[in-house]
Amino acid sequence: MTQALQTILARHQFNPTRLLQILREAQEALTWIAPEYIDTLAAGLGLPRARVEGVAGFYRFLHTDAPCRYRLLFSDNITDRMLGNQDLLTTLCEMLWVERGHISEDGLASVDTTSCTGMCDQGPALLVNGWAIPRLSRERLARIAELILAQAPVETWPRELFAVADNLRRADILLGNPLQPGDALRVALPLGRATLLEEIKHSNLRGRGGAGFATGLKWAACRDAAGDHANARRYVVCNADEGEPGTFKDRVLLSTQADLVFEGMTVCAYAINGSQGFLYLRGEYRYLLAPLNGVLARRREAGLLGRDILGHAGFDFDIEIHLGAGAYVCGEESALIESLEGKRGIPRNRPPYPVSHGYLQCPTTLNNVETFCAAALVAAKGADWYRGIGTVKSAGTKVLSVSGDCARPGIYEYPFGVTVRQVLADCGAENTLAVQISGPSGVCIAADEFDRRIAFEDLATAGAFMVFDRSRDMFEVARNFAHFFAHESCGFCTPCRVGTAMLRSTMDKIAAGHGTLYDLAEIEKLDRVLNQSAHCGLGHTACNPTLDTMKRFRPTYERRLKSLDFEPAFDLDGALAAARRMTGRDDTGAHLSTEIEA
Amino acid sequence: MSETFQLDGEDVPFAPAQTVLQAALAAGRYIPHLCYHPEFKPHGSCRVCTVQANGRTQAACTLPAAAGLEVESASEEMNALRRTLVQMLFAEGNHFCPSCEKSGNCVLQALGSDLGVLTAGFRHFYPDRPVDASHPDILLDFNRCILCELCVRASCEVDGKCVFALSGRGLDKHLIVNAASGKLVDTDIALFDKAMEVCPVGVILKKRVGFAVPIGQRRYDQRPISAQALDDAPRVSAASGECAACEGSGAVSALALTEPASSFGEETP
Numbered sequence: 001m002t003q004a005l006q007t008i009l010a011r012h013q014f015n016p017t018r019l020l021q022i023l024r025e026a027q028e029a030l031t032w033i034a035p036e037y038i039d040t041l042a043a044g045l046g047l048p049r050a051r052v053e054g055v056a057g058f059y060r061f062l063h064t065d066a067p068c069r070y071r072l073l074f075s076d077n078i079t080d081r082m083l084g085n086q087d088l089l090t091t092l093c094e095m096l097w098v099e100r101g102h103i104s105e106d107g108l109a110s111v112d113t114t115s116c117t118g119m120c121d122q123g124p125a126l127l128v129n130g131w132a133i134p135r136l137s138r139e140r141l142a143r144i145a146e147l148i149l150a151q152a153p154v155e156t157w158p159r160e161l162f163a164v165a166d167n168l169r170r171a172d173i174l175l176g177n178p179l180q181p182g183d184a185l186r187v188a189l190p191l192g193r194a195t196l197l198e199e200i201k202h203s204n205l206r207g208r209g210g211a212g213f214a215t216g217l218k219w220a221a222c223r224d225a226a227g228d229h230a231n232a233r234r235y236v237v238c239n240a241d242e243g244e245p246g247t248f249k250d251r252v253l254l255s256t257q258a259d260l261v262f263e264g265m266t267v268c269a270y271a272i273n274g275s276q277g278f279l280y281l282r283g284e285y286r287y288l289l290a291p292l293n294g295v296l297a298r299r300r301e302a303g304l305l306g307r308d309i310l311g312h313a314g315f316d317f318d319i320e321i322h323l324g325a326g327a328y329v330c331g332e333e334s335a336l337i338e339s340l341e342g343k344r345g346i347p348r349n350r351p352p353y354p355v356s357h358g359y360l361q362c363p364t365t366l367n368n369v370e371t372f373c374a375a376a377l378v379a380a381k382g383a384d385w386y387r388g389i390g391t392v393k394s395a396g397t398k399v400l401s402v403s404g405d406c407a408r409p410g411i412y413e414y415p416f417g418v419t420v421r422q423v424l425a426d427c428g429a430e431n432t433l434a435v436q437i438s439g440p441s442g443v444c445i446a447a448d449e450f451d452r453r454i455a456f457e458d459l460a461t462a463g464a465f466m467v468f469d470r471s472r473d474m475f476e477v478a479r480n481f482a483h484f485f486a487h488e489s490c491g492f493c494t495p496c497r498v499g500t501a502m503l504r505s506t507m508d509k510i511a512a513g514h515g516t517l518y519d520l521a522e523i524e525k526l527d528r529v530l531n532q533s534a535h536c537g538l539g540h541t542a543c544n545p546t547l548d549t550m551k552r553f554r555p556t557y558e559r560r561l562k563s564l565d566f567e568p569a570f571d572l573d574g575a576l577a578a579a580r581r582m583t584g585r586d587d588t589g590a591h592l593s594t595e596i597e598a
Numbered sequence: 599m600s601e602t603f604q605l606d607g608e609d610v611p612f613a614p615a616q617t618v619l620q621a622a623l624a625a626g627r628y629i630p631h632l633c634y635h636p637e638f639k640p641h642g643s644c645r646v647c648t649v650q651a652n653g654r655t656q657a658a659c660t661l662p663a664a665a666g667l668e669v670e671s672a673s674e675e676m677n678a679l680r681r682t683l684v685q686m687l688f689a690e691g692n693h694f695c696p697s698c699e700k701s702g703n704c705v706l707q708a709l710g711s712d713l714g715v716l717t718a719g720f721r722h723f724y725p726d727r728p729v730d731a732s733h734p735d736i737l738l739d740f741n742r743c744i745l746c747e748l749c750v751r752a753s754c755e756v757d758g759k760c761v762f763a764l765s766g767r768g769l770d771k772h773l774i775v776n777a778a779s780g781k782l783v784d785t786d787i788a789l790f791d792k793a794m795e796v797c798p799v800g801v802i803l804k805k806r807v808g809f810a811v812p813i814g815q816r817r818y819d820q821r822p823i824s825a826q827a828l829d830d831a832p833r834v835s836a837a838s839g840e841c842a843a844c845e846g847s848g849a850v851s852a853l854a855l856t857e858p859a860s861s862f863g864e865e866t867p
Binding site: 035036038039048049050051053054056057058327344349351486487488489490491492493494495497498499500501502505525528529532533534535 | 640642643644645646648655657660662679682683686687689690720721723744745754760761762763764765766767768769770771774775776777778
């Protein structure tokens with residue numbers, strides 16, 4: 001055991017900024033993070049023990065509770081629910097004789113849920129020891145249960161269980177690009193740094209992670225930032241922590257366009273004079289790590305990474321992949337940087353911003369996977385060409401992750417300006433009630449808004465496009481999202497830590513038939529508090545799905561409400577549930593009437 | 599100190615690298631706050647010091663002071679927000695003021711009183727948080743923890759021990775101690791550590807000295823916190839500003855001004 005840990009520590013040069021990677025590898029080797037491993041790692045890294053324990057306790061995919069050979073986590077996005085993940089979860093629990101959320105007594109298996117794993121186009125999905133299995137069915141679960149009961153190591157399971165489809169439905173300039181590795185760099189390097197940066201600015205490229213900040217401005221600010229030390233290194237970080245429920249475009253970009261992603265990062269490194277790159281890959285995409293490392297190795301061999309790239313003396317740059325471990329908040333840029341530094345993924349106080357004080361307080365350019373792809377396209381084919389595509393304010397194309405009630409879920413790339421109606425027609429959606437654009441932190445729109453356009457000036461999006469037809473209950477959609485935010489709040493600031501939990505319990509109260517008009521007013525109050533005082537965007541947007549659906553689909557809330565103005569959250573009959581279980585009774589005499597006569 | 603910003607319509611001078619809260623307190627202007635402590639780098643987690651600055655709501659403790667900034671703090675809107683935040687903290691933990699040794703010296707209680715928190719406002723969470731009475735001289739009552747991290751910062755930055763840290767996340771976030779057993783007795787905490795005196799609520803308590811000063815004669819029984827907070831600020835910082843265990847590593851620098859004042863967690867009025 002200690003030998004395994006020492007090997008991992010040595011591989012990371014006993015460097016505390018590698019703590020998350022070390023913990024992740026330790027768990028893969030030893031199935032969990034035992035208290036004594038924490039002692040060993042803390043000693044090896046020269047860190048307080050509590051710091052190591054605190055980091056291990058932050059990430060959902062790091063387990064400090066007990067050893068367990070097979071940890072199965074069902075993706076619990078609303079799209080998984082619509083495809084029946086709840087029943088499948090119960091079925092698997094029965095097959096394995098385990099209770100949901102508890103490790104079986106022999107330490108063999110545990111079954112629980114996790115936030116959206118980015119397989120919405122081929123759900124329901126789960127992770128087994130971190131490896132993704134999509135398209136779950138009773139038959140596939142039976143095979144999985146059989147393998148687990150036979151104690152077959154996950155490495156030996158049939159590969160087709162783990163096969164992930166790309167579901168590429170519509171390609172445009174990005175997904176259909178004819179570029180070969182190095183093509184963009186061969187154009188960009190001769191331009192020189194200044195001209196290249198002007199091209200990026202002139203292209204009107206804006207960040208694809210959702211916020212839409214001008215990419216050229218960000219790069220220029222990073223290039224010009226002094227940093228805290230003389231000759232500070234500059235870093236290029238690719239945000240592949242695609243955690244927004246309903247988003248899976250980066251998964252497909254990384255599996256089909258990995259060269260373009262790395263090429264974009266290298267173009268950026270040249271423009272800002274960066275020397276080291278990181279790709280922060282969400283833990284759910286663990287299965288992409290080896291293929292991506294393979295692409296990096298090929299690029300090094302081809303002289304596209306490493307020293308004197310493409311013979312350009314003095315242009316040294318390389319890229320390393322860091323894996324996340326189950327924390328949506330790490331998609332926030334400063335939290336991602338904290339996580340890269342081996343810490344708990346808490347968003348930093350800003351200013352200063354990452355462009356001047358990012359990774360290790362050095363100037364850092366952090367962009368989305370799709371942004372780097374687009375930057376490579378701009379470098380290869382020119383700003384004028386690029387800004388001619390899309391709308392005046394939104395240049396280029398947008399890759400959408402379409403899921404939910406439609407015949408052809410998958411990846412659709414459109415020039416900016418496409419209407420929601422067009423996308424719905426292309427994906428084969430019928431009787432559509434609503435579309436959730438850009439995930440829970442985005443916006444929910446109803447049928448009268450389907451002529452709105454995907455563009456920064458109208459419906460800005462990070463890519464999620466979840467379709468709900470008329471058979472769906474939008475209250476349940478919002479409730480699922482409320483649970484998501486409470487599950488993913490980092491807990492740093494009071495309003496988000498407490499407020500998201502309050503929103504969750506209020507939605508559960510309404511779902512249980514105990515809600516009143518007072519509760520709807522409370523939700524609006526929570527929204528104001530979170531908007532005004534939360535530390536980061538997670539808290540600011542946490543109430544959006546609830547408010548959006550309350551506004552557009554109010555009857556689905558109202559039909560659940562009691563006619564009273566106030567109803568206590570305490571459920572007198574519910575409180576007797578434990579006593580009923582203990583006595584084995586469930587007759588009418590064992591129940592209190594919860595109906596209050598007016 | 600030539601440059602100024604506006605706080606509720608009045609000029610407040612500031613020094614370079616000061617935040618709005620630091621400058622306001624130095625100028626004798628009170629902005630309600632909870633996780634901020636004049637000896638430590640601002641942290642920005644409780645959000646009680648939220649103000650409206652040029653129309654945007656921001657935490658005053660981490661907002662850099664800047665010339666021409668128009669800050670609104672004493673409005674009913676901001677105080678209503680602060681009331682709600684204090685109510686949230688009361689709902690999150692298990693706070694039974696009448697039986698708490700910290701009553702009358704508690705910053706959370708004093709803030710609630712000053713802000714006019716008269717009801718719970720929210721359903722209580724009633725979390726299950728066992729106490730740690732393992733140490734012969736010190737009691738940890740996690741029921742009252744508001745996760746301000748002052749003990750984390752004090753233990754790391756001043757005591758150099760890192761006895762405390764945070765683990766978990768979201769509502770499961772909780773204070774842990776630096777021992778494999780998870781027990782305070784197995785750490786190297788000492789009675790005279792800085793970490794022993796910074797807790798704004800009643801988590802870290804010395805054993806066998808409880809209720810030495812009767813309730814009714816304690817610090818905030820005498821004068822409201824808004825009148826006393828100014829006594830605390832600003833003063834010499836012993837903190838390094840580099841905490842190996844705490845969160846929110848904003849790059850706002852810790853201030854080291856003179857004018858020492860009375861201690862934050864003092865027992866007697």
